[in-house]
Amino acid sequence: MxxxxxxxxxxxxxxxxxxxxxxxxxxxxxxxxxxxxxxxxxxxxxxxxxxxxxxxxxxxxxRACAFSEVKLWDVRSGKIVQTLETKSPVTSAEVSQDGRYITTADGATVKFWDADHFGLVKSYNMPCTVESASLEPKYGNKFIAGGEDMWVRVFDFHTGDETACNKGHHGPVHCVRFSPGGESYASGSEDGTIRIWQTGPLTD
Known part of the structure; x- marks a missing residue:
């Protein structure tokens, strides 16, 4: 819908x-x-x-891939062009707006892959099992993650440090995504709600 x-x-x-x-x-x-x-x-x-x-x-x-690998497809031919291996089931996969990175969430880990050569660029351990993650599209300097602890967290892309934490959901968070301009992001939860959060000042 x-x-x-x-x-x-x-x-x-x-x-x-x-x-x-x-x-x-x-x-x-x-x-x-x-x-x-x-x-x-x-x-x-x-x-x-x-x-x-x-x-x-x-x-x-x-489920964006509910198994221990990510398959990349050519939308023109329908053929698999690459498979990315992970240790835990992947519950979220996203290609960055500039096409440089593939963001995945698996278990309690958020990973960033090179979208051209498919190598692992960064991997960060999260405070809980993560269902979804999204990279800020304008500058790519932060990412968000949501999962079983019902919080939506903001992290620094370069260091993995947590910079903000949003509370409000009353059930596990299954999906998070930035808006195209990066000025806000949305979270969808098992509590039956979708919440829109303000990102704050965008800086490069």
Whole structure:
């Protein structure tokens, strides 16, 4: 289901999955949407029409990847181009806005991978099991993470130091994402709410 980010009004519903949908996201221009489902598929949609552009089959439930590896797909050919190995199930995967990094959350770890050569750039241990992480898109100098302890934390990208902690949810946080401009970020929780948080002054 697609809703207006400012008003919450319903815009449209994408129909095509045959199982529960675990993860969804929009591209930078909000022209395409991607979804991962319990029907063992990931789908790419036209966000304007709701049409399915691509459907990628897998052997497991797709929760942005609910298994111990991340698979990168060519959206034109539908073929796997790279697999990134992790020690714990990956619950979140995001490509940075500038295309330089792939951010993943697995277990109590947030990792940043080189999107061109696929090497591990940074790996930070988190205070709890993390369900989702997102890199600030404008300067790339901070990232957010949310998980089982119900808090949404902000960290320094270069050092991994925690710089802020937001309380408000009453259930585990399953998804966090920055806005395209980085001025705010959203968190979705098992408590049935989505919260919007202000990032604060952006500096490079």
């Amino acid at each position: 697609l809703r207006n980010g400012e008003t919450g009004d319903w815009i449209g519903t994408f129909e095509g999955h045959k199982g529960a949908v675990w993860s969804v996201c929009l591209d930078t221009n909000a022209l395409r949407a991607a979804s991962g489902s319990a029907d063992f598929t990931a789908k790419v949609w036209n966000a304007l029409t709701g049409d399915i552009l691509h459907s990628f089959e897998h052997k497991h439930i797709v």
